Amino acid sequence: MLLTADNFQNALIASALAGFGATTLGAVPAMFLRRLDERLNNNLLSFAAGVMLAATIFSLLLPGIARSKQGGASVASAVLQAIAALCLGGFILWAINELVPHDHFTKGHDGAIDVGRLRKIWLFVIAIAIHNFPEGLSVGVANGTGEFGTSLGATLGIGLQNVPEGLSVAVALQSQGYSRRYSIGVTALTGLVEIVGGVFGAGVLLISEAVLPWALAFAGGAMLFIVSDEIIPETHRTGFENGATFALFVGFSLMMFLDAVLA
Numbered sequence: 001m002l003l004t005a006d007n008f009q010n011a012l013i014a015s016a017l018a019g020f021g022a023t024t025l026g027a028v029p030a031m032f033l034r035r036l037d038e039r040l041n042n043n044l045l046s047f048a049a050g051v052m053l054a055a056t057i058f059s060l061l062l063p064g065i066a067r068s069k070q071g072g073a074s075v076a077s078a079v080l081q082a083i084a085a086l087c088l089g090g091f092i093l094w095a096i097n098e099l100v101p102h103d104h105f106t107k108g109h110d111g112a113i114d115v116g117r118l119r120k121i122w123l124f125v126i127a128i129a130i131h132n133f134p135e136g137l138s139v140g141v142a143n144g145t146g147e148f149g150t151s152l153g154a155t156l157g158i159g160l161q162n163v164p165e166g167l168s169v170a171v172a173l174q175s176q177g178y179s180r181r182y183s184i185g186v187t188a189l190t191g192l193v194e195i196v197g198g199v200f201g202a203g204v205l206l207i208s209e210a211v212l213p214w215a216l217a218f219a220g221g222a223m224l225f226i227v228s229d230e231i232i233p234e235t236h237r238t239g240f241e242n243g244a245t246f247a248l249f250v251g252f253s254l255m256m257f258l259d260a261v262l263a
């Protein structure tokens, strides 16, 4: 139950596989693809959003609430605690999003600080890093529970949605004029951010086991922010909203199934 060195090691391996590995794997077809059909791109990213949404609920929030109750909290206080941590996760992501300058491929520039001479490529990388950190965090925290089903569910789910995300990023970088190899390399680099998130998430749990329910819901809030602030708007602005919505349902259902079967 307690976070052990084993769980920490698992978190490291899981975030490396689901974050770096899956993102890089997804980027590889960009070797042969110059561009992605806009409709397909929206569908792939919406699928990822659906997985993230269901992972937020089933792999992070519900296990967090269950853990609080196991720790002796009443139902009401367990849920209120999860809500507080969820909102805190969303708020911190919002603050990062506001403060740190970055560029989305379709949404354009975000962040209050003047960009100055930051090279454009880094603005994309920062945007993807902001997206990827919560995913790594989720994998790290889920693996920190030491529960096999929760860990495997979160790892598989996040890994699964990173494949289309990696492809989308690598192709988008190419469409910005970067070479194939450079685009794939930079995409792989953004996958490394998930390892940082994973180590951070599992590391926080080393402080005390009492942090666990908070960390689970916090990671969920961070993911929920990305889904609502970034992915849904970006996949609903080029005229293929219906397909995007259905793709989100597919991703959500798949993650819900994975969690139910594994946990």
Ligand SMILES: [Zn+2]
Pocket: 048, 049, 052, 131, 135, 161, 162, 165
């Ligand atoms: Zn994602």
